[in-house]
Amino acid sequence: MVARTGLYALLAVNAAAVLSFFLAAGFASNALIVLGRLAGLAGALLMAFQLVLVARLPWFDRRIGMDRLTSWHRWTGFGVLWTLLAHVVLITFGYAESSSLDPLNQLVDLAGTVRGVLRAVVAFGVLLVVGTVSARFARRRLAYETWHFIHLYTYAAVVLAFTHQIAAGTTFASSAPATAYWYAVWGGALGAVLVGRVVLPLRRNRRHRLTVSAVVPESDDVVSVYVTGRDLDLLPARAGQFFLWRFLTKDRWWQANPFSLSAAPDGLHLRLTAKAAGEGSASLRHLPVGTRVFAEGPYGAFTALRRTRPESVLIAGGVGVTPIRALLEDLRGHAVVIYRVAEEGDAVLYGELAELARAKGAELHLVTGPALPDRLAPAELARLVPDITGRDVFLCGPPPMMDAVIGSLRELGVPRRQVHFERFSLAG
Template identity: 70%
Template sequence: MTTMSEAPVLRPRVAARTGLYVFLGANVAVVTALFAAAGPSGNALITIGRLAGLYGALVMAFQLLLVARIPWLDRRLGMDRLTSWHRWTGFGLLWTLLGHLVFIVFGYAQVENNGPVDELVEMANTLDGILRAIVAFALILVIGGTSARFARKRMAYETWHFIHLYTYAAVVLAFSHQIALGQSFTSSPFAQAYWWTLWGVALGAVLLGRVVLPLWRNLRHQLRVVAVVPESPDVVSVYMSGKRLNELPARAGQFFLWRFLTRERWFQANPFSLSAAPDGKTLRLTAKALGEGSASLRNLKVGTRVFAEGPYGAFTTLQQTRSNALLVAGGVGVTPIRALLEEIKGHVVVIYRVGSSRDAVLLHELHGLARARGARVHVLTGPSQVSGPYGPLLGPASLLKLAPDLNDRDVFVCGPPGMTNAVLASLRELSVPRQQVHAERFSLAG
């Protein structure tokens, strides 16, 4: 009989990651074969440019899949990890498309004995699809620039999201350019079928994951606010109910993008994790007033309609590999930890890091759950620089004191970035296996 400590051959996260690698690798092989079958150009620069363009088209389709919010991938990898990969492949997309543009223009300029700028102007005026490709590249540059960290931090999510909608215009323009001038696209019926299928799957996944599924779930479940409960002067819990919630595939530790359909808030989507395990009757979020969106939750009226996108996230017991667990929460990051405490298997140790005892939101619920299931709860208070008898409160020695069998536990961490990074650094120093460490940042893409 297999026990929890005997990890399955292929963990969910590994299975999803391997599937993505295989998918990308197989398509790279197909694209390379199509390029070879179409034959090289008489000019080396043009040949390199065409190959860069094909890889750029493939990376663009792969990027769409990463942010399509496909439930199977999201439950195993998490939106934060998929978004991070989307961002890094974006750099690859920029370089491949830039290489495509530069090598093609310089190659044709060499063939025509023309200057590169004059050649680009001539190509835009005489070749079908070139102008569309230039516009697509300009859009991708703008979108990439707004995704840079320094720009993203200075921009409201709604503004950033609106700009990113132009990604779909760039995709359509780039694909129409490929149809018009792509040598490997027109080289055979198989090549055409392949590219149409690839783009159909990518765009279809986006349509399904980001439009059809959210609309269907909200029409099916029809969420409404049933209670608004202050937990402290700056923390509030919102309870929601609806139809057939027992059929909603939500798990403890996951989050939704919530839109409360009032005149002031309907256009704002805020990510809040569930602060209680779904019971098939109600959903609950608990939020601290950190911004305008979370502060206004206190003023919600009972009966307010709710549009929820999700559930999202891989911060669930699906990732559990060992019989016991350590849950580490910081501040309001306790909300998914509190939900996990209801559902996670085995003996559990909870570490709750807060500035002071009055910041310990939902502490009475943690203690109640701990008593019911024989778990231990440790509340660590004090400024971020404070040290205990074993050094930093979340340092290696302190973690080992609170959970001596740490290396034989799954560790779930949720809190502010600084705290999360400190815990992850301590776990690395203690050589806790990576597959036993689970941390997820609950935020909108980007």
């Protein structure tokens, strides 16, 4: 809550500063141009805020969770698109109002005659493409690797937009304090990305020197990869967290995929378990032992640190069992584990879950059957866990299943603060 409030306060303070600099610059143009400039400033501020959200700074990640930060990044991204669209339209129509040109030719004229405008047009085009592929209908149809590669072009758009602001931004150049402010905003946002996504991962990987120590098939389409390295007892990883894994083979070194730890870290090994869902995850089965690994993380707030009650319920769907299995190993107190799959053959790591449950005195329920009727409806959850309202609930699985379970928990009256879940939909 403190971290979330801090982010809101940071955005509010900066919005107030942007508005004050805008008003201090005065209004020397028609109303459309004035409103267009204000929309452009709002878009620039939201773009900088987006960078902070996906900078992967440990302090925010541990308190908020990568999934929520990524969700905010996504919605902020649509805010950026709409404010920048308003900026382009209002500025173009504003200048067209005082010239003999139609809006389209006015935009072409501005791009050809005003320094920095062409860069802004290119940046907006790039953002439109990234926004389109990030929409749900497109995201479901793209492999993670393809979507991630396209998304990286956002950074080129950010640089182009910043140089446009330097070249053509009236408010940017209106006063020395305004200029210093915008340099600080962009410097802070880009600096956060540099530290969180370059400096910290490079330092951590240099220290731990990770390599693949074993590759173990769990089923026809699921494989576990064991990773070892130096001083792993000093790596601040917890059960329930995930890494972005980059396996440095000649054909896959450039791809990074998010996989949860499927076992609690023991100071000697890290283990991930993945189902073949794309080229990157399918290739894990063929990794040679000894392959160097570059891992970014650990990320996520889906850990035992979020507990508010001494007893818990762990609900897993499909391969979402991986962080749940690790959490069961780490959690103290009585636990009830509910594993939802279509059929028994889909129950990855079920043997390990059963053994862990026996060792820890936990209850384990394997729930099978088709998605409809809903096997985890409120009545069924209440039957399996009569005291569910007095427990923490940890949930991980496919989005439709998670949405249904969250609805059931709400209907049963489980307090929101006791429901913990992680959605792995990374951006950037």
